[in-house]
Amino acid sequence: MAKILVTGGAGYIGSHTVYLLLKNGFDVTVVDDLSRGHMHNVPLKRLRELRLQDTEALVDLCDTVKFDAVIHFAAYIAVGESTEQPELYFSNNVGGSLSLFTAMRETGVRRLVFSSSAAVYGTPKEVPVSEDAPIAPVSPYGESKAMVERMLRWLDEYSGLRSVSLRYFNACGAEPGSGLGEEHEPETHLLPLVLRAVLTGEPVTVFGDDYATPDGTCIRDYIHVSDLARAHILAVEKLLEGAPSDTLNVGTGRGYSVMEVLRAVEKVTGKKVPYKIGPRRAGDPPELVADPGRLKRTLGWEPEYTDLERIVATAWEFEQAKKENK
Numbered sequence: 001m002a003k004i005l006v007t008g009g010a011g012y013i014g015s016h017t018v019y020l021l022l023k024n025g026f027d028v029t030v031v032d033d034l035s036r037g038h039m040h041n042v043p044l045k046r047l048r049e050l051r052l053q054d055t056e057a058l059v060d061l062c063d064t065v066k067f068d069a070v071i072h073f074a075a076y077i078a079v080g081e082s083t084e085q086p087e088l089y090f091s092n093n094v095g096g097s098l099s100l101f102t103a104m105r106e107t108g109v110r111r112l113v114f115s116s117s118a119a120v121y122g123t124p125k126e127v128p129v130s131e132d133a134p135i136a137p138v139s140p141y142g143e144s145k146a147m148v149e150r151m152l153r154w155l156d157e158y159s160g161l162r163s164v165s166l167r168y169f170n171a172c173g174a175e176p177g178s179g180l181g182e183e184h185e186p187e188t189h190l191l192p193l194v195l196r197a198v199l200t201g202e203p204v205t206v207f208g209d210d211y212a213t214p215d216g217t218c219i220r221d222y223i224h225v226s227d228l229a230r231a232h233i234l235a236v237e238k239l240l241e242g243a244p245s246d247t248l249n250v251g252t253g254r255g256y257s258v259m260e261v262l263r264a265v266e267k268v269t270g271k272k273v274p275y276k277i278g279p280r281r282a283g284d285p286p287e288l289v290a291d292p293g294r295l296k297r298t299l300g301w302e303p304e305y306t307d308l309e310r311i312v313a314t315a316w317e318f319e320q321a322k323k324e325n326k
């Protein structure tokens with residue numbers, strides 16, 4: 001079976017992908033510096049704790065294992081933090097990627113799936129957003145992803161590196177029975193914050209209710225993390241078959257407002273969500289929904305979770321289990 005190097009495999013989306021890769025019989029090695037990821041997310045014998053910027057260590061690892069492909073998640077992901085410390089984001093996300101690509105070149109690894117983001121579109125003019133929409137990030141985080149995508153285009157042309165960049169919309173949920181789930185520190189994402197509000201009674205803040213949307217709150221395309229993980233497996237398989245480089249949105253094509261998320265949580269938990277309305281958060285586009293047509297056509301991908309309440313139920317199960325284990 002193919003040997004896959006997964007960077008950032010101890011993080012939220014990375015660990016779900018590792019789980020699925022192992023289930024599908026791939027030979028997986030995870031590289032993670034554990035600065036944001038969690039050791040408990042990965043089988044210990046699969047984990048190599050090292051920094052992506054350590055090119056020499058990566059070269060050693062790639063020389064020893066002879067990977068067929070890399071799935072590259074390792075990156076910082078907090079949009080707000082990236083505006084406070086842009087240097088950190090360029091150094092970690094762009095510098096780390098460059099170090100990885102250098103090591104891949106030196107050791108002849110020529111296939112890569114890259115974890116990109118809908119953040120490369122900034123505030124899109126048209127929704128649903130297709131891959132041909134202008135690249136116009138509005139944060140250093142989004143810019144860091146756009147820069148790596150651009151780098152990959154040149155490496156495709158001149159270094160023979162074939163890659164698929166997957167532009168994620170809003171990942172959420174958890175794979176039932178896996179023990180994995182969303183555990184960012186600090187947490188900034190809507191669904192875990194709403195679930196915690198239910199558990200603690202502390203109100204969650206809705207960032208703005210005066211947007212030009214039907215209920216005034218922002219609309220996002222919430223995609224279940226296992227559907228997202230599956231897109232990586234399909235992409236890596238396609239690359240291993242010899243497919244050319246590509247860039248693909250990964251979303252469901254259906255948007256839900258913040259208030260709709262709150263209502264779905266109330267239905268699933270049977271409890272009222274304590275919340276208050278706050279000001280808008282800087283940089284939030286009113287509506288961000290994917291056109292996933294290209295992903296469906298190219299990889300034959302379809303989401304298994306099309307219903308928001310089912311997605312919420314998996315995240316709720318994880319939050320409750322976490323609380324019980326504390």
Ligand code: UFG
Nearest residue numbers: 077117118119188189190193205206207218220258281284
């Ligand atoms: N929201 C709230 N209250 C909160 C947190 C979020 O109202 O406490 C709202 C946001 O304003 C937004 C929606 O819930 O409308 C979703 O917010 P998230 O922070 O969960 O996710 P984002 O859409 O901001 O971010 C996601 C990814 C980022 C990526 C971005 C692209 O998590 O990595 O999409 O725009 F950069």
